[in-house]
Amino acid sequence: MQKDFTVTPWEVKGKINYDKLIKEFGLEALKNLPKVFNDLLLMRRNIVFAHRDFNRIVGCIQNKKQFVMMTGLMPSGKFHFGHKVVADQIIFYQELGAKIYLAVADIEAYNSRNPNMQELRKIAIEEYLLNYMALGLNIKKCDFYFQSARSKQAEKSNSYYRLANMLARHATFNEYKSIYGEISPGKMISSLIQASDMLHPQLPEFEGPIPVLVPVGADQDPHLRLARDLSQRIKEFKFIQLSSTYNKFLPALNGDKMSSSDPTSYIALTDSPEEASNKIKKYAFSGGQPTIEEHKKKGGNPDIDSSFQLLKYGLEENDKKLEDIYNDYKSGSLLTSELKQIVIEKLEKFLIQHQKKRGIAKKQIDKLI
Secondary structure, three states: OOOOEEEEOOEEEEOOOHHHHHHHHOOEEOOOOOHHHHHOHHHHOOOEEEEEOOHHHHHHHHOOOOOEEEEEEOOOOOOEHHHHHHHHHHHHHHHOOOEEEEEEOHHHHHHHOOOOHHHHHHHHHHHHHHHHHHHOOOHHHEEEEEOOEOOOOHHHHHHHHHHHHHHHOOOOHHHHHHHHOOOOHHHHHHHHHHHHHHHHHHOOOOOOOOOEEEEEEHHHHHHHHHHHHHHHHOOOOOOOOOEEEEEOOOOOOOOOOOOOOOHHHOOEOOOOHHHHHHHHHHHOOOOOOOOHHHHHHHOOOOOOOHHHHHHHHHHOOOHHHHHHHHHHHHHOOOOHHHHHHHHHHHHHHHHHHHHHHHHHHHHHHHHHO
């Protein structure tokens, strides 16, 4: 059967069937979670939709035991609302007591996207780190590092790179082909470093054996599968199996593919309120009907409307208000222009507040990096 969508670490396209993705990737649907997870909007709205071995992390939270939440960022362009999905999870788990490991995937970015390490470093700090801090991440309680320069402490740095090289012994070229398809030497090296990113918090030079959660978009699952397999083959260390959760993708603003090189496909957290408003008016893909009369008669489709999706993914925090907007739009009593105006007003309020917080974070950054 021919696929009607593609989800890989380097390409996401088509209308994604997440139920089918769960079956194909061998994931489990997230359900019956303790009430504390309702505090995370992304979970109660089923945006974080699947997992592997998440029960181990649930147990840590319920029993107040230490765990690590490890994730990475790709310094490839503007930080937008699609990236905020992972940022919100990082901050949520930090508030629950997780030790945060946050890697800048500059080696992967160099090998696959941009061969300018200085530019990658600048993007990582000015776009990603500043926005993380403005959203609420306590960077002082976070192990933030670049793949190209793990640590100034030789013991820690050596153990991280040593692990990446040792893992290579336990992977095969056929395995790479089955997981990734066609692959270059640079991508192979990057994947081993990413496996080390996920596993090295359990080394004795860091936390020692400890549950590690890796929240990712579904496109990153091949990296998780490889790291999980390698962790059980290498006998020098007694790694606890990695846990992971998977979030759905925020649809592109323009109804096409979200791309860092196409500003019409996203709202960046550094866009001015005026820029964001113009993008919504000009580019936001509508689920409405061609005419007002037809819309009032047939109603709109909020499930494909990119303005509504921005509300669903966090711009509207109140579930009841979101449900009312959904029903009103679907019935036709709420017009596309009115829905867009709701989003514009919420964006303006959010961006003004967020950019003030970015200004505060910028004053702190030089002391921290």
